[in-house]
Amino acid sequence: MKSAKKNIRHINLSELQEYFKSIGEKPFRAKQVYEWLWLKHASSFEDMTNLSKQLRANLEEHFSLPAITVDTVQQSTDGTVKSRFRLHDGHLVEGVLIPTENRQTACVSSQVGCSLSCKFCATGYMDRKRNLDFDEIYDEVALINKQALENAGKKLTNIVYMGMGEPLLNYKNVLQSIERITSPDGLGMSPKRITVSTAGVAKMIRQLGDDKVKFNLALSLHAANDAKRSEIMPINDTNNLKVLIEALNYFYKATQNEISFEYILFKNFNDTLQDADELIRIYRQVPVDLVNIIEYNPITNARFQKPDEEVVDTFMQYLGKNRVNARLRRSRGKDIDAACGQLANK
Template sequence: MEKALVKKDIRSYSLENLKTLFTEMGEQGFRAKQVYEWLWKKSAWSFDEMTNLSKDLREKLNQNFTINAVAIDKQQISSDRTIKNTFKLYDGNIIEGVLIPTEDRMTACVSSQVGCSLTCKFCATGYMDRKRNLNADEIYDQVVLIDKQAREHYGIPLSNIVYMGMGEPLLNYSGMMKSVERLTAEDGLNMAAKRITVSTAGIAKMIKKLGDDNVKFNLALSLHAANDTKRNEIMPINEQNSLTALRDALKYYFAKTKNPVTYEYIVFNDFNDSLQDAKELAQFCKHVPCKVNIIEYNPISFADFVNTEEDKLEAFASYLRKNNVNVHIRKSRGKDIDAACGQLAVKEEAAAGH
């Protein structure tokens, strides 16, 4: 193993690959399984923690491998108990993740990319450049750190995970899928897939791929307009992934998985909050079983959108309900610390990208 001058992240290996490596190192195969458990079940971030391994083996591991753990760089606590984390990655890049506590659940909102390439006009992350995809272990680490935070601050473990932080999860498909696999595996964190939601801005062919892979987690689509002209204006991704393409992809996904879909819909004042908009949305909701989360808009300094007025919001929601659409109005959390939906961005980056 002398040739391993550049230490490779041990978490990038599958269990089978680790067994092969250990055999090459003159170690027994079952040691690989022990190490794998330390990495994924017990979330060990140093080889010295692996107390059931000999000192000699731990030394060998230290010489040949590294564990590129994520660290909390900064944390801010909102007046509503939401906690925003700035995480530092092994290469110095920065991402953000949020703990959202409510009466009945503790939710981790995690990032899947450093920055984002999609340029949605209302989202702070969209004003940053996309630097790279996160590895599965970097997504996993965010969950571990936020779970620890939930236990320390509120005495309650994490119950839910949403891939709604920085980046577009379906453009980091393999990293996202591997992270879900590790989070839900019995030899990982053993979380229920039903408690995980992956949110996409709408990439039709990847939604179909989710269907082909018969995923068990929930899918949320950031819709925000059920009209191509309006959606193109605020979400340039719609130009290649029209509502017709998304409709077909969602039908395919539902036929394969039987999972209902959640539509996220931010109501902007005088843009997508009229009864005509509600009518178009109700129409779109007929394609597959779904529910709609209406989200209030959280202002960012780069965009001049304004949240809709209360009476218009009520009229919008009640039109949907009358048309048998399952609607929830979500109040924003962590707005005072820029931790709310659409506000995550490394400030200097976003300003530079604007």
């Protein structure tokens, strides 16, 4: 049965101050609790050691603190760390720490499962159970940040919302989590170091523009004509390329934020020079900062394969010759199913 107690992280500082006033406590206690919740990332009221036992018991009685916990951790030979997180209701999601020489990137999930059924993605074969709350997404980031500090002695430098789920179908919680992550009394991270990836929900891309968000946007493109894109991404039936191009231009005009394309290469599907030409055509219609060409990571359910190296090289050279700012993204964490498209709670 769902607890009737209010999640303490779902109330703001002034509401917390009001509560402390109502029980005859000094308002500064609210600031202390708020610091425990967001800055020090306490996972229980018991952790709040500068509060009296009585006050901790009072909070325990009136509020819930459903922090997520690390269920299992796997380390890849390339240093990538995949964590499976357990939510308060027993659901599981995955997050990944991707360390490189000058970056510590967290890849976080925004939903339990996914409703979009992209044919090449392991999460797409799972049902969507529910959205993550903003504080659960924040927990993922805080826990991965802790891993970065433990493993490399460095804090996270970047966050990508590219884990399980479609972030723009959990719009409110994703934006609220970023607000907390970038807040000085949260993790204090610059929104310019955060990228939200979408399979292409045009209406919500426009909404991001209206909301004047400060973070970057990545579109999972993966095919540059409607027939092919619909074949692998059913969302394209209702959000076709024309509609997406218009939405991305609207977003850029409103925010001037960076836009990137993600394009996974599939053998004998979207890896010819004709496909490259179609990609170039779209690239020229949107102020795209970068095209990430991604190695495909085979998954059990999908029929796709990785193209041969020569095909990849030819594709990349052709893009370069046509002045497309493209980068080949080598997969990290493949040996632990932590690479792009592989997250499925395995």
